Amino acid sequence: MGIVSPGFTGRRRGGAELPPGQYLTHEFPVLSAGPTPRVLPEHWEFTVANEAGEVSRWDWAALTSLPSEEITKDLHCVTRWSKLGTEWKGVSLDVLLADVETAADYVLVHSYGGYTTNLPLEDLLDGQAWIAYEYDGEPLAAEHGGPARLLVPHLYLWKSAKWVRGLVLSDTEDLGFWETAGYHEYGDPWKEQRYAGD
Ligand SMILES: Nc1nc2c(c(=O)[nH]1)N[C@H]1C(S)=C(S)[C@@H](COP(=O)(O)O)O[C@H]1N2
Numbered sequence: 001m002g003i004v005s006p007g008f009t010g011r012r013r014g015g016a017e018l019p020p021g022q023y024l025t026h027e028f029p030v031l032s033a034g035p036t037p038r039v040l041p042e043h044w045e046f047t048v049a050n051e052a053g054e055v056s057r058w059d060w061a062a063l064t065s066l067p068s069e070e071i072t073k074d075l076h077c078v079t080r081w082s083k084l085g086t087e088w089k090g091v092s093l094d095v096l097l098a099d100v101e102t103a104a105d106y107v108l109v110h111s112y113g114g115y116t117t118n119l120p121l122e123d124l125l126d127g128q129a130w131i132a133y134e135y136d137g138e139p140l141a142a143e144h145g146g147p148a149r150l151l152v153p154h155l156y157l158w159k160s161a162k163w164v165r166g167l168v169l170s171d172t173e174d175l176g177f178w179e180t181a182g183y184h185e186y187g188d189p190w191k192e193q194r195y196a197g198d
């Protein structure tokens with residue numbers, strides 16, 4: 001005879017509940033819409049352009065000399081896998097955007113290789129997003145976005161642009177690669193915002 005807990009609906013593991021429609025994996029699948037760009041750290045740069053077109057730049061030495069954080073986060077991919085407790089090191093977007101003058105509401109994230117994704121600027125602030133360059137204590141592997149990727153784990157993982165090269169801040173919302181193809185413009189896994197209109 002099984003024991004059924006009344007009212008139990010979420011699947012729990014280590015106290016964490018999975019968002020609706022997700023399953024747990026211990027793998028770290030690679031999902032890339034094209035070939036893996038090979039960007040050497042010495043050729044890497046990250047730029048932020050504000051709505052006035054003013055550009056701030058960081059090369060690899062500048063990025064890695066900024067204060068970094070070690071963070072542990074759950075990842076939720078729209079293809080339904082979730083991976084819990086992943087460990088990263090990176091620089092908070094709060095640090096990178098501190099001196100950027102802007103009143104913009106939206107961001108289009110650009111990657112080496114041409115991938116783009118959009119999100120509200122406020123979702124990059126207040127300890128919600130990082131430019132991550134280590135995974136599990138090692139330099140971030142190229143197939144997972146190395147040398148550095150955006151990590152914005154409270155949204156579906158397609159928002160976490162691998163091989164990130166810059167942000168363009170804007171008063172209007174321009175859609176990125178998957179958002180243009182019919183995926184949700186925001187992508188909250190807890191609200192199951194997979195496709196436009198969800
Ligand atoms: N530049 C770039 N970033 C990207 C993608 C991509 O194709 N290109 N795929 C996105 C998608 S759909 C997912 S699920 C995650 C996968 O990250 P992973 O390959 O490290 O698991 O990267 C996201 N970031």
Ligand SMILES: [Mo]
Pocket residue numbers: 031077078079157158
């Ligand atoms: Mo994805």
